Amino acid sequence: MEKLIITVALDGAEVTREQQPHLPLTPDEIADAAYEAWKAGASIAHVHARDAAGNPTQDKEIYRQIIEKISAKCDIIVQVSTGGAVGMTAEERLQPVTLKPEMATLTVGTVNFGDDVFMNTPKDIEAYAQAMQEHGVRPELEIFDVGMINNALRLLKKGLVTAPLHFDFVLGVPGAIPGTIENLQYMVNQIPAGSTWSVAGVGRAQLPLNTMAILLGGHVRVGFEDNIYYEKGVLATSNAQFVERIVRLAKELGREVATAQEARKILGISPVNVG
Secondary structure, X not given: OOOEOEEEEOOOOOOOOOOOOOOOOOHHHHHHHHHHHHHHOOOEEEEOEEOOOOOEEOOHHHHHHHHHHHHHHOOOEEEEOOOOOOOOOHHHHHHXXXXXXXXXXXXXXXXXXXXXXXXXXXXXXXXXXXXXXXXOOEEEEEXXXXXXXXXXXXXXXXXXXXOOOXXXXXEOOOOOOOOOHHHHHHHHOOOOOOOEEEEEEOHHHHHHHHHHHHHHOOEEEEOOOOOOEXXXXXXXXXXXXXXXXXXXXXXXXXXXXXXXXXXXXXXXXXXXXXX
16 A cells, blocks of 8 residues: 555634634644644645634735745645635635645535535636646645535546546535545545545544545545544644544554655655755
């Protein structure tokens, strides 16, 4: 099997400091959290920006600060969000892509998201994909339901993304596909040969789906965006705590963990100079 890529989703757009006291919000806090997760074994940092009040923002300049501060500390791959938060315009959401980060998320469909609707029209999806092509950004295709896989394959046919594709299956969002092992296996079976994939299990689905991904040869995403509890009723103390658990599990299951440079090779991203 390939070495295991661990993505850490540091903060998201929905979680608050009231829900999770250790949530990183400022560029400095996000950079520190990314560095701690990298030391623990993460090779990708998935980031959402927050404004001075702690609210989600896609402000390009705040993302610039985050990327620069993380890159000054370590060589972890910075993956920016183009999901932003529910209700943001496509133009808002695309801002960080113009900074030419190594990776960005690309959600390929509209989905009910709790009591809200996470809107992604075909026109907007194509605009995100085209912008990522223009700026040399490696897309991670975010899949909240099975039909989104076909949407991703349509982008491939149109030449808006290139093979091999990299998918992230987000399972367990209220309103989307439930976070079960059966659903993960089904989704993995639908993607083209040669693709890479990761799984983000929401809430209590995180640990069992991460474990299944290790066994199946996929990759994993952990962190406060998806889950704030380390175990039932016990809040996690850091994003790095989740990473440390996955590293232990991978070792027990005989799967080596990828460094950031090894993750770049697996995902087809040009290596960066470090040191």
